Amino acid sequence: MLHVEVGTRLGAFALDVALEVPAGCCLALAGPSGAGKSSVLRVVAGLLTPESGRISCGEEVWLDTDRRVDLAPERRPCGYVFQDYALFPHLRAWQNVAYSIRDTSRRARRRRALELLERFGVAHLADVRPRTLSGGERQRVALARTVARRPAALLLDEPLAALDASTRASASRELNRVLNEAGVPALLVTHNFMEAALLGDRVGVIDAGRVIQQGTAAELAASPGSAFVADFTGAVVLTGTARGGEDGLTHVALDGGGALASTEQGEGPVAVSVYPSEIAIEPSGSPRTGSAQNRLEVEILSVTTIGNRVRLGLAAPQPFTAEITSASARELALTPGMRASATWKATSTRLVRQ
């Protein structure tokens, strides 16, 4: 159990949060940039000392301003995954991973680093320096480096932000696996609610230094406590490249695969937006019957019941969400890992130039 209770001035506002994250659970803090999300992680890691507060992980107290306890960052066993991964540029991938492995021979350190890289499927990159790695590869190396220390808690700062849309889906699956395997409390921050819903067991919406609502992603989407939360949990956004078609529709080739049509005009890089409730789900490979122009083959990542509705986390491979009735979800027997078709009308496909 990670217990965080801190208050401190932070520029224009005060950071004031109280959080509890049980072992094996991932709490995703979602909020706009400048909301103080990263500061929460920095405070927990000991990189920022708050004016007052108490932080404990299991039996260990990391910070207690009343009792003047303030452990240095290196004495808090937490794994921090930085937004741009912060791999050491002068070290090879395996040396990055071995950085936290001490008190053993160079050979033993290399062996252990290779084992970890192997677990993330990047052992072949062991002798490569970070600057030649792709975003997805960097993330894998960074995750291997983080778990090498066997952290008692995981802190993740915008773990998918540095990736392009096409690698995001596989990276988020990878992250989910790490979070499950680690079995420790995890605190993740993101400016993207969809990401929070995808990766977090629970989601806290944070704004101006305060957590305004906390619950499962389903609860937040179903009953937002404020307009801010409602707005924030918002619509699906996919990215792609638009081109005018002969049929008068605009055709969008999605980043990472798949194609959509829209009645709106657009050319070049665009963001496609659609509301989750406008998306229908059909069994994979079923013949096209209705009027809906758009049909994407998707993998179901998560199934979350919200009263009489079900919110589905999907990957096409870009992640997005759909909302259907619980009755349909039962009928189709939807479970994570299943493949399905997501369909919606070209008339409800909005385009925004990027």
Place this chain on the structure above:
Amino acid sequence: MSKRGWFPLLLMASLATVLCFLTLPIVAIFVDTSPLALLSSLHEEGALEALRLSIVCSAIAVVIIVLVGTPAAYLLASRRFRGRATLVTLIELPLVLPPAVAGIGLLAALGPNGLLGSRIEDAGINLVLTTAGVVVALTFVSAPFFLRQVQSAFEALDHTWLEASRTLGASESRTFLAVAIPTAGPGLISGLALAWGRALGEFGATLMFAGSFRGITQTVPLAIYQDFSTDFTGALSLSAVLVAVSVALLLSVKLLSGAEWLGGAAR
């Protein structure tokens, strides 16, 4: 006229002027010195001694500057505290100090009648008119070049590398040694080159503080000055030697900072 206009022409003209003015004297030294004269000048007792003194004293000064200056520059780069700006200005002051003033200042501080003079004497150390005094003078004038360069190199580092190191269990000292220094490598090396170059050419402060005694305090610039009224050719060849040593130093440092093992900041 061409569509490009006069401005690019002005830029090129000024660069050409700068280049001519700055390289002409150096070219002249080598044009006026025959390779034979250069070699024979090195055989003269005084010349070799001066060269040895210059290299040894500047090397010692640079080692002191690197060992003491690197952690100091790191502190200035990594912490924000009250009076920091004043401190930085004070450290940079020797950069604008006329060498003669630096020499007088060193005498007033460390000379026999200086501020710390009696204490230094009690400790059995004599700096004035000694080789140790040369090292002191060289260190004083060239340290700011290193500090300035290295401080900005540390400031330019991606701060998350240092933070990542801490969260991976490394203490601040290990972070400094294992992450900050290697990633700031090219900056450190170029600071070292600047300081060494400055130390090799040092004249005024050394003359005032340590004097010009052949074999004890007479570095190459001092020997050149002494020779030039009586033996212009000798002074010229010694100058050529100093230029050659400085260029070799600068080049090797540039090559070293481009080396792969320092790949650090050059992302």
